[in-house]
Amino acid sequence: MHYIPGISFGNITFGMSVQEVSSIMGPDGVLEPAESGDVQLDYNDSGIAFHFFQEEDLVLSSIQVQRGQISIEFMEQDLFSLNYPDLLMFLSEIADETEHEIEYYEELGGIESIEFESLGLVLFFDSGKLLLEVTLFELTEDTGDEAE
Numbered sequence: 484m485h486y487i488p489g490i491s492f493g494n495i496t497f498g499m500s501v502q503e504v505s506s507i508m509g510p511d512g513v514l515e516p517a518e519s520g521d522v523q524l525d526y527n528d529s530g531i532a533f534h535f536f537q538e539e540d541l542v543l544s545s546i547q548v549q550r551g552q553i554s555i556e557f558m559e560q561d562l563f564s565l566n567y568p569d570l571l572m573f574l575s576e577i578a579d580e581t582e583h584e585i586e587y588y589e590e591l592g593g594i595e596s597i598e599f600e601s602l603g604l605v606l607f608f609d610s611g612k613l614l615l616e617v618t619l620f621e622l623t624e625d626t627g628d629e630a631e
Contacts, residue, residue: 486557489603489622492546495533497621499543504533529553545620555617567612571597578602 484493491497494507501524505512512524512533520537530549535541548555555562560573575583578599588594593610605618 484553484556486555486619488557488601489620492548492555492619495543495546497543501533501535501541504543508533543621545618547616547618549616550614555619562606562617563614565614567608567614570606570614574599574602574604 486492489497495504501514501522504524508524508526508529508531511528512526515523515525517523522535522537522541524533524535526532530551531553532547533543534545534547536544550563554564558577562570565573571583578601582599582601584598584600586596586598588596594615595608595610595612596605597608598605601622603620603622605620606614607616607618609615
């Protein structure tokens with residue numbers, strides 16, 4: 484599915500309600516409320532989850548896409564098809580090269596995350612540098628960009 488940074492993923496637009504996302508994705512989603520009042524709509528067979536945050540009036544704020552059946556097409560590249568160095572080079576050429584943030588999670592078996600805030604992307608790699616999951620998020624004034 485085509486990704487427009489901080490705006491949309493395919494036909495899904497940040498700011499949609501749970502009902503709007505469900506009407507596009509279909510009835511197979513599992514709605515999981517959290518104690519915080521947040522809600523997650525999971526499409527486990529597709530490897531995609533939609534997050535609706537209470538503090539954002541339960542509108543779509545982020546999307547998690549696991550490696551599998553759904554591709555993330557960004558600027559004519561499928562992010563899951565690129566290897567670690569090529570993916571970082573590709574994204575660094577688009578974003579400010581110094582603006583990404585890297586974190587390591589030893590307690591999770593060496594998972595590494597790299598956030599490109601200006602692109603609304605967080606990439607999660609296993610210890611072998613295979614891209615496992617991508618989180619897409621809405622761009623807001625806090626990220627230095629306005630959501631359109």
